Amino acid sequence: MLRRTATTVGSACKNYGLNFKKFAKNRRTMADLQQIASNNERAEALINSIEAEISGLQQQLVARQKQELIKENAALAKEVEAALAQLVQLELRNGKKQIPVPGSRGFCTSAAPVVPTAPAAAEAPKAAAKEPKEKKVKEKKPAAEKPAAAAPEAPVDVGRLDLRVGRIVEVGRHPDADSLYLEKIDCGEAAPRTVVSGLVKFVPLEEMQNRLVVVMCNLKPAKMRGVTSEAMVMCASTPEKVEVLSPPAGAVPGDLVHCEGYPRQPDAQLNPKKKIFEACAPDLMTNADLVACYKGAALHVPGKGNVVAQTLKNVNVK
Template identity: 35%
Template sequence: TALAATMKELDLASYLKEEQKTEIQSFLLLQASVRDQKKLLVENGKLKTDIEQLKVQLKEKQRRRTAKALFSPAPPPTPTDSAPSTPVNQPAPPAGATAAGPKNPPPPSSHDRRDRQSRRKRGERKVRPSSDGLSLGAEPNIDVSRLNLRVGRVLGVRRHPLAEAMSVQEVDVGEDAPRTVVSKLGEKTPLEELQGGLAVLLCNIKACKVRGVVSQARLLCCSVSDDCSELLAPPPGSTPGDRVTCLNYPGEPDRELQSKERVWELVQPDLQVDSKGVANYKGCGFEVKGKGLCRAPSLTNCIIR
């Protein structure tokens, strides 16, 4: 009986050792899995940062390419549009002759007649040089002063009926009726917290349909990524309708931004939030005159879109 008891004790001890080994192995596997998950999270964060930097670089290249195309000099006039030159073999006029040409000008050539007839059929007119010398060298002024930025209060907010990632806001911008705005704020943005709050809106864009809902303005958001964004906040004491300006860029905004001029696309890459959380354009802060600067609620060193 003593031998049997001893054998049972040995079997129990070996069983306990096997259980301990199994538990230790499970713990080590779990620990390795946690390490791998942390490593993946760090790598994903780096990839997101690299992607955002590449997006900013791509936007900057597109902006420069568009600006180069807009401001490139016009092509030289065609020979048909230029003034006729003096034939080489034509003799010089006598000393007593006046500068005025003959009373009866020579008839137009067959080439000129054909060119004029083809223009009439197409409904075109011959381009004449402008008499205003200043207009030839004038370039359109593209900066933040052309944007009509206004303070607005969010009266209501709801999910877009046809797009889960989008939301629809009713915003008071100091006009007779609130404006409807369609925005992509990210799925993690709590919509109920937006209601009643103040925001900054771009009000002179052309109204357009977004998935069946007409959007009449654009909410400015501070954004690190598509999933991490928040509304740009005006200074305390602002009221709906207050204009947001930059001190170094005075001027009245456009009545409506023309899509062919791509003003928003050219200005947007220079809209940033600095390390202090202040919104700025090329280093000049956004302000509501007499009330203070516009800021991001919590984000820093990010873009404004």
């Protein structure tokens, strides 16, 4: 009996010890979870605080940039007004009449008349009666300055023609004209020029492909059978035969063609009404050595050689 009771008490004590350990372990786990939750709350509060600080800094930066832009715009506006005032003064000095614009800010060149108040209007006749001579002096208008003389026009010669070396990079028949070639010519520019040439009867298609040519680039673009031609291929020509002029060996697209004794100063675009090319054309010819010339002076690419025909001597170039 005593032995059984001792066994029972021992078993109970053992179970109590195990339960106490489990309780202690669970208590530690709860404490850890509470610590984690507390840490999370503090981290979230810290993140919110940082976000608020960043938002405040961003607002301050935007406000500062806005103020700097306002100051910069005000300074630019003053510079623009000063430049406009200077422009008006220069135009007045050159005799150019200024027209007031309604709603403009100080851009009128003549000041608006001042309407006198009642006392001033009453005193005005008395002042006029006392000083008639002085009034006459004031009424005299300053003599208008003579307008600046226009720059003299350059002489009409081959220097006004924009002659350059080009390479035909693409050629074919014009779709609507049997006698015309449609070409793409690289003249050393960003994109090839479209050129229409009436050479089908004189030059075989295979001789046109990938060859160097001399091109006049400042003709006014003109439509030829629905295609806008942007330049002209220069040729030695007779009624029976036409030869495309050849640049010197070593020339490349974009090389400029010069003529000795005639400074190269080409018009941006030839005015058809002034007929500058038509005036030069009679003096553009090949010589006995097949060299293309203007009034006997050779057309050449500096440092590379002369522009020549193949067989045609002493004929017109056009």
